[in-house]
Amino acid sequence: MVKMILTGNESAAWGARLSRPKVIAAYPITPQTSIIETIAEFIANGEMDARYIRVESEHSAMAACIAAQNTGVRTFTATSAHGLTLMHELLIWASGARLPIVMSVVNRAMAPPWSVWTDQLDSMAQRDTGWMQIYTENNQEVLDSIIISYKVGEKHHILLPTMVMEDAFILSHTSEPVDVPEQKMVDDFLGEYEPAFKLDPDDPAGFGSLIMPEGPYMEFRYKMALAMDAAREEIRKVSQEFGEVFGRYYPGLVEEYRTEDADAIMLVLGTIGSTAKDVVDRMREKGKKVGLARVRYFRPFPFEEIREIAKKADMLGVVDRSYTFGYGANLYAETKSVLYGHSDVPVKNYVMGLGGRDITPEIVEKVFDDMLKIAREGQVDREIEWVGLHGDERWS
Amino acid sequence: MLPGHTACLGCGATIAMRYVLKALGKNTILSIPACCWAVIPGVYPHRTLDVPLLYTAFEVTGAAISGIREALNALGKEDVNVVGFAGDGGTADIGLQALSGAVERGHNIFYIMYDNEAYMNTGIQRSGSTPMGAWTTTTPGGKKRMYKWEPKKSVAEIMVAHNIPYVATATIAYPEDLIAKIKKAKEIKGPKFIQILSPCPTGWRHSPDKTVEISRLAVQTNMFPLYEVVNGTYRITVKPKNPKPIKEYLRLQGRFRHLTDEEIEMIQREVDKRWKELLKKERCSNED
Numbered sequence: 079m080v081k082m083i084l085t086g087n088e089s090a091a092w093g094a095r096l097s098r099p100k101v102i103a104a105y106p107i108t109p110q111t112s113i114i115e116t117i118a119e120f121i122a123n124g125e126m127d128a129r130y131i132r133v134e135s136e137h138s139a140m141a142a143c144i145a146a147q148n149t150g151v152r153t154f155t156a157t158s159a160h161g162l163t164l165m166h167e168l169l170i171w172a173s174g175a176r177l178p179i180v181m182s183v184v185n186r187a188m189a190p191p192w193s194v195w196t197d198q199l200d201s202m203a204q205r206d207t208g209w210m211q212i213y214t215e216n217n218q219e220v221l222d223s224i225i226i227s228y229k230v231g232e233k234h235h236i237l238l239p240t241m242v243m244e245d246a247f248i249l250s251h252t253s254e255p256v257d258v259p260e261q262k263m264v265d266d267f268l269g270e271y272e273p274a275f276k277l278d279p280d281d282p283a284g285f286g287s288l289i290m291p292e293g294p295y296m297e298f299r300y301k302m303a304l305a306m307d308a309a310r311e312e313i314r315k316v317s318q319e320f321g322e323v324f325g326r327y328y329p330g331l332v333e334e335y336r337t338e339d340a341d342a343i344m345l346v347l348g349t350i351g352s353t354a355k356d357v358v359d360r361m362r363e364k365g366k367k368v369g370l371a372r373v374r375y376f377r378p379f380p381f382e383e384i385r386e387i388a389k390k391a392d393m394l395g396v397v398d399r400s401y402t403f404g405y406g407a408n409l410y411a412e413t414k415s416v417l418y419g420h421s422d423v424p425v426k427n428y429v430m431g432l433g434g435r436d437i438t439p440e441i442v443e444k445v446f447d448d449m450l451k452i453a454r455e456g457q458v459d460r461e462i463e464w465v466g467l468h469g470d471e472r473w474s
Numbered sequence: 475m476l477p478g479h480t481a482c483l484g485c486g487a488t489i490a491m492r493y494v495l496k497a498l499g500k501n502t503i504l505s506i507p508a509c510c511w512a513v514i515p516g517v518y519p520h521r522t523l524d525v526p527l528l529y530t531a532f533e534v535t536g537a538a539i540s541g542i543r544e545a546l547n548a549l550g551k552e553d554v555n556v557v558g559f560a561g562d563g564g565t566a567d568i569g570l571q572a573l574s575g576a577v578e579r580g581h582n583i584f585y586i587m588y589d590n591e592a593y594m595n596t597g598i599q600r601s602g603s604t605p606m607g608a609w610t611t612t613t614p615g616g617k618k619r620m621y622k623w624e625p626k627k628s629v630a631e632i633m634v635a636h637n638i639p640y641v642a643t644a645t646i647a648y649p650e651d652l653i654a655k656i657k658k659a660k661e662i663k664g665p666k667f668i669q670i671l672s673p674c675p676t677g678w679r680h681s682p683d684k685t686v687e688i689s690r691l692a693v694q695t696n697m698f699p700l701y702e703v704v705n706g707t708y709r710i711t712v713k714p715k716n717p718k719p720i721k722e723y724l725r726l727q728g729r730f731r732h733l734t735d736e737e738i739e740m741i742q743r744e745v746d747k748r749w750k751e752l753l754k755k756e757r758c759s760n761e762d
Contacts, residue, residue: 103541138534141530143527146542149503149542151548171530277527286530
């Protein structure tokens with residue numbers, strides 16, 4: 079194992095390199111671009127053996143990955159925001175075709191107005207595409223999650239693609255020390271890619287043909303649903319195996335931090351987690367009993383873990399770095415949904431940090447204080463609150 | 475091809491597929507987007523094509539065959555033919571970007587555009603490849619004579635502008651010419667584009683037994699000249715000695731029934747102009 083100073087994007091490129099995909103199809107978009115630039119350099123220097131297709135759009139990037147993976151090789155791509163949403167049609171195609179593609183997604187705000195900074199609407203809008211989704215907290219987790227995602231997705235009872243998210247700039251362009259595993263260890267951990275099916279002139283088959291309503295379309299979708307459900311256990315298992323080999327144990331679908339005996343627990347996705355952990359420590363020192371649950375996997379959704387977390391506190395505050403126009407953001411809506419009939423704990427949605435607005439320890443502490451007040455009073459003042467809007471004295 | 479396809483009676487695109495596969499052989503992988511040929515092979519689990527087949531989204535044929543090609547190369551299977559087989563809508567319109575990207579990148583691929591001159595699978599809507607003057611369901615005429623008055627988009631010429639090694643046009647009434655072009659393309663490494671005019675009795679409003687005759691008349695009237703462009707050098711492969719008036723081609727098809735003599739004259743002028751341009755290109759590109 080070698081310690082390197084890597085940005086999140088370089089970590090993603092290393093995660094891809096170590097997983098040995100044979101085909102990369104890529105198109106540039108800020109803030110993802112340095113992933114595919116780093117991979118191009120690896121290939122140009124003979125350090126990585128992969129075919130690199132410099133496609134003319136992200137839509138074609140995903141189409142080329144689908145076709146290549148269906149031909150029997152491991153593939154990788156990376157994108158952000160508009161690139162990800164341009165892929166939308168083919169994201170559904172990739173999962174429906176049961177191809178365990180792995181893609182890095184650098185979470186970036188959607189225009190208008192133009193913003194290249196972090197915001198999770200881009201990947202939240204892909205919630206229903208049938209991809210597994212993991213939101214990472216640091217560069218080490220970015221690298222490791224790519225390797226783990228191939229291992230989980232390629233299991234023949236799973237066969238689903240995964241997107242590995244990093245928050246724009248906070249991870250993508252920030253350097254941290256990262257342990258880069260030795261190639262041999264990753265090779266042994268992942269093994270050769272064994273496709274469950276492939277395009278092969280010696281064994282001709284058709285993939286994706288027309289199905290009538292009385293045909294097995296619904297059964298194919300049901301099998302996908304079962305696979306996504308089975309992925310929960312597989313993620314826990316592979317995370318454990320990964321820990322045994324590489325010494326870094328990831329806590330399955332949700333990472334809990336000081337949740338035991340907490341009065342209020344905050345649920346977050348992505349890098350807000352590390353800020354919040356720091357705030358939890360400070361507040362604990364002052365005797366304020368707060369805890370954190372960092373939801374790593376949003377798909378499959380960790381309903382069992384969240385029901386257990388709800389038992390530990392008098393109040394849950396759900397932070398979303400995106401919004402679902404209509405009612406409540408995604409993590410909040412799904413949290414409430416899985417708690418219905420299982421818990422009466424008050425839940426409040428805090429919408430924060432859209433378009434890359436900084437989420438500081440100070441503002442997180444104020445949110446925790448608001449949560450503790452609700453925990454004491456036993457009911458929420460309002461279900462959804464936008465935190466830190468211009469002119470809002472409450473949070474400044 | 476195996477028996478049991480689900481195409482309409484007299485479908486030109488089905489004949490086109492048969493000739494293409496005859497010329498390429500079994501060591502071939504096909505990719506087909508949304509188009510008539512997404513339906514013709516049959517409903518799951520039936521399949522009339524005895525080669526591996528990847529169905530794809532409408533606009534991605536160019537990207538899909540790029541992915542298949544590079545994956546095969548990574549696996550050391552460089553001898554397998556990789557063929558995109560797409561309609562005119564999926565090629566001239568929605569798939570043009572992916573096609574342009576794929577051929578510009580120089581992958582060793584075949585792209586076959588079977589040109590039935592409208593969105594036939596969705597029920598005869600105008601495409602960029604619909605010829606001037608044609609009726610379609612989105613150019614239905616009406617009181618305002620809203621037919622397709624714009625000239626047909628020349629995808630073959632767009633491909634020539636990409637400086638790729640092989641571009642050709644073909645049609646099913648000239649099978650030797652068609653098969654010879656596919657076989658020639660097979661010997662060339664790099665992107666190969668072949669546009670096959672494929673009459674559609676359902677959409678062109680002609681009797682199914684006229685498919686071959688209409689295909690032949692398209693060439694004999696210069697409506698659809700047969701030529702190939704090898705590394706930029708043009709060669710017209712079928713040169714009608716005395717081109718027939720386009721009226722002979724138009725009158726067999728209900729989609730042109732409404733045309734007045736003046737309108738036919740206008741289309742004739744367009745056809746003559748394009749033919750002269752093609753002769754010039756042949757002459758110029760063969761000069762030293």
